[in-house]
Amino acid sequence: MSELYVPKHIGSQAFQRNNIIHKHSPTWVKLLLPNAVAMIDSTYIYIEKSWNFNNQKRRYCQHKADNLVKMMAIMLLDGKWFNMYGPYYSDGYNNDELIWNTLSDDNVEIHENKYLFAQRQQLHATFATNDMFIGDRGFSRCKGKWSLYTPDSICKGEKQLSTAKANQTRCITRVRNAIERGFGRLKQWKFIDSVVNTEFLPIISVIMKILCAVDNAYFSELVEDNDDALTNAKVIISNLQMENDVISLEANAIGWRKANTNDISTIIPSYDDNDIKKFCGEYSIRIAHAYLGHIQQQWTTYIHHDFPSTIKITNIVSRYKTTANPKKHIVWIRFGQNKHNDTASYCTCKSGLRTAGGTCSHVTAALIALKHWKNNEKIPSFYTTAAALFTNVLDCTAYKRTNKNRKISTDDDETIRNIENQTSSSDESENEESSNEESENEESTDEESTSDELTNDELTNEASEDNTNNEYAKKDQYDLRKRLRTV
Template sequence: MSEVCVPLYIGSQAFQRHDIIHNHSPEWVKMLLPNAVAMIDSTYVYVQKSWNFNNQKKSYCQHKADNLVKMMPIMLLDGKWFDIYGPYFSDGYNKDELIWNTLSDDKVEDYEKKDLFAHSQQLHAIFSKNYMFIGDRGFARCKGKWSLFTPDSICKGETQLSTVKANQTRCITRVRNAIERGFGRLKQWNVIGSVVNTDFIPVIGSIMRILCAVDNAYFSNLVLDNNDTLEHAQYTIRNIQLENEVVHMEANTTGWKKANTSDISSIITSYDENDVKQCNGEYSVRIAHAYLGHIQQEWSTYIHPDFPSTVKIKNIISRYKTTDNPKQHTVWIRFGHNKLDDIASYCTCKSGLRTAGGTCSHVTAALIALIHWKNNKKIPSFYTTASALFFNVLDCTTYKKSKMKQASEEYYGASSDTES
């Protein structure tokens, strides 16, 4: 199967340069990210511990705190797998950046194994120098033949991405989402979805290539190419250079007064959750529902007489903080006249200055909450099952806090006795 079937669906025999550009590159993706031809990322296959101590150390990943081997696939812009390389060890010498540098380097003398050079030769034969690949932040420092589109990170001393960086990052993540969904589809195969016996490590690479070939042959494309996606991309391009006005006006103004549901009902335009999904994407809506089920009862709404079409919502707690005093975000939403087509928003989160490609998940959560509050409806809990699955899991947090408090009181009590 590896020699007969697989080459028909993945690899340089299945995809030629002209074919990739004209048949596997959706127009809306080329509009958002010119010169991009494919996406790269690594995925993990968990394996049992090896009895060879050297291999055990090399296959231990500190990031995942487990033994695994890494695979490096390349996905075309329409969601088809071009090829998959590996397996690689998962220690510090086999980070995503170094693996890609190995694949993008064409110097023969730098390769100890012929397989590494063969993989590199295949890529250089298909992809020309002016092409660009799309990766995550792990590839930001890669140096090789090809340039990469990678999401921006916050610079030292900053708290937010600039509007331009936030918009560009949104374009990248919107396209790159396909490879993450592709990994999810591959992991549904039990052979790699669980811990793999070490006896199968010699054939993991072949198994992964077979699964990618089957995925290309029998499953639908992960990336749609239709009028709706093209119109959304055009709308994103029109807004990509816009400055965020809300941060300079509403967010920079004091005098906001606390409001109840009746006060904000007249401000909220008529829209439904499908409009929110169309504006921000399905994944953003799923994250938003998780926020709504998180700590919605602590949210507070505000209005301002100088901004009659804007609603301010405070105390949206970040999901990344687990401390007793977690970070809280505030959002401002300025409604227009045509559902969500002409809204403007600002959030204090990292991506809150975004003006293109939809809003951040905090604003999305606020939009969903507002339409339910306007209609006096209870916000449905989409993740009750996820919560219920942990109903019998014990938590020692309260015990630990009481002990820490007791120890602190004893310490300060002893200190005061000593001073007196």
């Protein structure tokens, strides 16, 4: 199969460059990303632990915390697999960026592996220099022969993508999701969905190529090229340069007041689920259904007298935060007269400034909730099966909180006791200090009286000594006069 069947369905023999551009590139994709020819990404295949320690260390992925090898895949824009390269080790020297640099760099002339050199030669022979590939953020710093379309990231110090970056990222993700769905379809095969025995490592590349060939031959295309997709792409292109003015008007205004269902029902126009799907996108609706489970966390609606067609909704809990005080988003929705054709919105999330390609899932969840509130309907429960699966899963959160509160109360009691002990000890020390001061005062008084007595005695002695000295001096003077007279 690898010699006869596989070359007919994947590889450079099955797909020539002209054939790729004209037959395997949907019109709407070329409209969004003009120079794109294919998508690239890697997938993981879990393997057993090896007794060779050197290989074991190189096959252990710290990102997935497991033993695995990586396969680099190239998919055409219509969802057909072009080829599968690998397997590669999964350590830090074999990330997506370095693998693609090895395959695409023109300056790499020497390869330790002849098979790797053959893969590179096949890739360079098929695609031209001006062709562009679509990748995820892991390929954003790649340097090689071909340029890449990659989603933008938030720069340091920023909280949101700009409108232009958010719109461009939406164009890329709208196309790139096909390769992720392709990996999901490949992993329906039990061989690569489970842990692979290390004995299959020498032929794992051949097996993956066979599976890709079977997928191309017998499965439906992952990307459809129809009029609806082309119409949606044209709408996205027309909105790429549109600025989001909701952030500069409604989002910066003060004076919003809380509103109930009766207050907002007159603002909300009539629309159905199909309108939401066209305006927001299918994937956004799936995420929004999960967000609607957070309504019990007190969503609050507001209205403003200066913006009669705008509704503000707060306390939309982010799904990425699991702390006791998670991040919450705020949504502003400005409704128009013609359902969603002239509706504008802004959200405080990372992609909240987007004006092309649908809204973020927070705005979508708000639109679904508002539709039910307008009609006085109860919001249905979504993903009830997913919630029911965790019914018997135990949770120690209550125990942890109880212990935490108990510890806090114990710490408070100890603090109070310490304060009381410090207060009593300070009182005792003050009493001791006062008694010591009194004794010191008494001692000082005795010392002063004693010193006074000593001073008087000393003065008396000094006076007597002075008198004696004076008498001796007078006697000496008398004797001297007497001797002079005799002479």
